[in-house]
Amino acid sequence: MSTRGNRGAGNAPRGGRGGERGRGADRGGRGGDRGGRGTPAGRGAPGSGGGAGRGRESPAHSDVSRGSGFRGQGDRGGGRGAPRGGPGGPRGGRGGGFRGPPQSNAPLIFAEQQPAQVDARLAVADLNQLVASFKNLPVNVEKPLRPGYGTLGRAITLRANFFAMRLPKGSIYDYNIEIEPKTDVNRLKARIFQLLEQSPECAPHIGYIAHDGSARLVSKQELPQPLDITVPFYDEDETGPRPGGKVYTVSIIYSRTLESDDLTKFQEGKTELRDYDSLPLISALNLVLQTHASKTGVRVGKNRYFFKSPNDPTYQLSMGVEAWKGFFASVRPTYKQLMVNVNVCMAAFYMPGNLADAISAFQRNSSGGMPKRFSAGLKVRVTHLGYKKPVKRICGKTARQQTFKHETYGEISVEQYFKKQYNTTLQYPNLPVVDISGKNSPRANYVPAELCEIEPGLPYRGKLDGDETAEMIKYAAQRPGVNADAIVNRGLPTLGLTQPVSPISGFGITISAEMAVIPARLLPAPSLTYKVGRANIKDGSWNIMDVKFHRGGIVDTWWVMVVRDGPRSIIERPDDPRLVNLIQGFKRKCLNSGMQVKNEPRLVPVMLKPPSTDPNRRASIEEIRQVIKKNIAADKGKKPTYILVLLSNIDNFIYPGIKRIGDVELGVHTVHMQLKKALPDMNKPNPEQKQDQYFSNVALKLNTKLGGMNHLLDAASMKWLTNKKTMIVGMDVTHPGPSSMEGTPSIAAVVASVDDTFVQFPASMRPQTSKVEMIQDLEAMMIERLKMYEKHNKRFPERVYVYRDGVSEGQFDLVIKEELPQILDAFKKVSPTVKYRPQLTIIICGKRHHARFYATTGPEGDRNGNTKAGTVVDKGVTEVFGFDFYLQAHAGLQGTVRPTHYTVIYDENKLGADEVQQGTHAASYLYARATKAVSLVPAAYYADLACERGRFYINEFLNLADDKTDTASVATGPGGPVQRRGKIDKDEEKQRVYNSAVAMWGKGLHDSIKDTMFYI
Secondary structure, rough: OOOOOOOOOOOOOOOOOOOOOOOOOOOOOOOOOOOOOOOOOOOOOOOOOOEEEEEOOOHHHOOOOOOOOOOOOOOOOOOOOOOOOOOOOOOOOOOOOOOOOOOOOOOOOOOOOOOOOHHHHHHHHHHHHHHHHHHOOOOOOEEOOOOOOOOEEEEEEEEEEEEEEEEEEEEEEEEEEEEEEOOOOOOHHHHHHHHHOOOOOOEEEEEEEEEEOEEEEEEEEOOOEEEEEEEOOOOOOOOOOOOOOEEEEEEEEEEEEEEEEHHHHHHHHHHHOOOOOOOHHHHHHHHHHHHHHHHHHOOOOEEEEEOOOOOOOEEEOOOEEHHHHHHHEEEEOOOOEEEEEEEEEEEEEOOOEEEHHHHHHHHHOOOOOHHHHHOOOOEEEOOOEEEEOOOOOOEEOOOOOEEEEEOEEEEEEEHHHHHHHHHHOOOOOOOOEEEEOOOOOOEEEEEEHHHHEOOOOOOOOOOOOOOHHHHHHHHHOOOOHHOOOOOHHHHHOOOOOOOOOOOOOOOOOOEEEEEEEEEEEEEEOOOOOOOOOOOOOOOOHHHOOOEEOEOOEEEEEEEEEEEEEEHOOOOOOOOOHHHHHHHHHHHHHHHHOEEEOOOOOOOEEEEEOOOOOOOOOHHHHHHHHHHHHHHHHOOOOOOOEEEEEEEEOOOHEEEEEEEEHHHHHHOOOOEEHHHHHOOOOOOOOOOHHHHHHHHHHHHHHHHHHHOOOOEEEEEHHHHHHHHHOEEEEEEEEOOOOOOOOOOOOOOEEEEEEEOOOOOOEEEEEEEEEEOOOEEEEEHHHHHHHHHHHHHOOOOOEEEEEEEEEOOOHHHHHHHHHHHHHHHHHHHHOOOOOOOOEEEEEEEEOOOOOOOOEEEEHHHOOOOOOOEEEOOOEEEOOOOEEEEEEEEOOOOOOOOOOEEEEEEEEEEEOOOOOHHHHHHHHOOOOOOOOOOOOOOHHHHHHHHHHHHHHHOOOOOHHHHOOOOOOOOOOOOEOEEEEEEEEEOOHHHHHHHHHHHHHHHHHHOOOOOOOOOOOOOO
């Protein structure tokens, strides 16, 4: 039971060790909202065997939040820090930064000494009989039946993080919950359900019921009807109901009976149950399985629970934020077996302690105030009042600066108010105040940060930045043997899945403690061709020493823009020999790779104002804009082929600002290099080789932007695409994150191939309604892509293959309902004079799943113990009727590798299993800026990159959500001074933001580059 805090200021934060890890240079990665991608020059390089990686390859091992790729460079801290504005210094940071994942003695291959026997249910004859039974069903292009199982490749045996579940025959009773008086506050509903479980009426049933804490309850036994239970309400920090306190009535109302026999027949592949909806029963079983974890852990997201014991190490991500390890669990129906998918996952949590300590630590280690994202979802215990309150925002003014008009005290500062009202002398009046008013309250309620305590177990809802994401990845990067061991030996018992706990035991459910053993195959790598030389593929990657691009781009004129960013600049003079060597070295790399570079570059230096005087870098971006315009004007309007931009630092504004200037305003290609990576570091081994790799990587991107072709698949690997005129399409949507202004548009992108090489994928992009996943202007974008194909081929494609990224399983029907009609309408309208109707296939690409596969013997794993590049799984853990498979085209670099889950949801081309599996695998080697196979088919990958580029065009709306001001009138609230704000209708404000962002987007891409792969 929590206790009330004492009134008054409480103890001052203690002094102590400083040295929290500051925010360093940019790191790659993606935001939780699918935020900005990694370094502008990409990761890896082809020069000597490396490969351009992908921002989201690294966290393949587990479910981690992803940060944006670009942040300014911060002070690394280290010292005790300056005082917070009062006597004594605050407690120092926890220091240490990244400690690395715990070391484990777990072997490279999990359970290698145990026999790996594939379940008898997966016998080839039985599976073939299942598919044969589908032939008697009507052919349906929507949600096509599995045409067969793949046969290509070498057969292997793997373990999967799926555990057999036995559900007794019988019924499960499903009930709706109604609460009176009604409440939409999730925290209140959760507490009401806690109290409901303690009621005498509920006690007899507690061993065989489960609920979602909101609106649904399931029971193994039929409950009496009607069932209305009175619940006197009191908070967790209260000992019992108060006299005259609020009383709720919880009504448990029968909804339906769910029969396990129907699910069993569906899993056996009974054709009459092809359209059976298993979701109601599966979701009911998930409620049962998660009941124990919901009481012992902290839920973050769907089906994910996190736990931390006093003996667990602290994994600090940044000031005030740490990582917790948890587990995901979800029931999955597979052929003849119900399974529980269990996986390790990580999430960010607030570090417990005084809020003033967290704020001061941030101030010591970075420029500017505490970011808005830190307060998103933050709850604190207000010590002078003794109860918890959500933090609406951390304000810009300190307790000494913030004033308001009090009806008794007159005009008074927050500091003075707390002295007079509570006899509390603030220890740190120069720290910002905190607004703890309600979400929709028109009045601010200010409290000093030192009177706010962050309690343990509070999830961090803000977007992780690049550094934090990199730290999270390091913590989560466990070898597959360690990962599997954690799932079996910690995850299953911690979740209560292998213990006789209620309500699992009350439902008669048992779950195996042994991982599933499944058949899989290792597909052969395709052959690649270059104009000169050949690629030797090993483990999904290759080097391109002494090879030339298939088609080299032509550079008529080029500029080198050296961006000097105040005292942080690396290159100070245009005659710096390091700069001269860099320019000549990169030119040489381009020439040696087969590009034509006709002239020496023009040097264009730019000096920017420091961030301290230009925090949002508007003046700096304007300076860059004017410098480029003046140089174009000096050349009588002739624009360079491209501008090579050399950056000393990366932040949230300069890089996106330059991309907007080039892509939207002026129509000039820009290619960026980070000087820290482009200049050889003589303090590290092989500096020249690493520089050469970096140059090779940038050359891959540049050649692709200019319409070149780096490498091609051989004719045999392309046959499934070239036997008819085919266009491959990639589609994706990215959404605004926590740091965005409410109403900021989502960005949709459609890319498509233009010829039979499947190398060039120009893009169409549109802003659309905020946080809507289905593409709203798909018809127009598809017409643009079809016309571009016709321009290159003098005809339209006979077939269209669509790879759709970013869609969850629950949204497959929405794609068919909302996106498919737009695609079909585009076919009708693109050729008004001649009827045009190509054969269409839509394949969903899923990366946000929790299926992981583990080698069973050393030879079946790579050097890290991961499954090898080319691994494909379509048996044992896949759908019964549906056409899906897991493909791991790439080699895992760290942690436990994650495959991509492909599901064919619409198919007029009647693709076979081998055709789509091997074809998608081969296509994964065509990613233009890498010399390795990538985890996601390039068309979908490119759509994702284009979405991220589109975010840069409205970057101010994505990163300036802290630009808010208060308006006038004032009053007093119970927790402290309260300031009224002008009341603005929330929906109107969202619409205003949306309209402003769309206006900033304008016409989008400049005509000069819209037909190129500008985004790569």
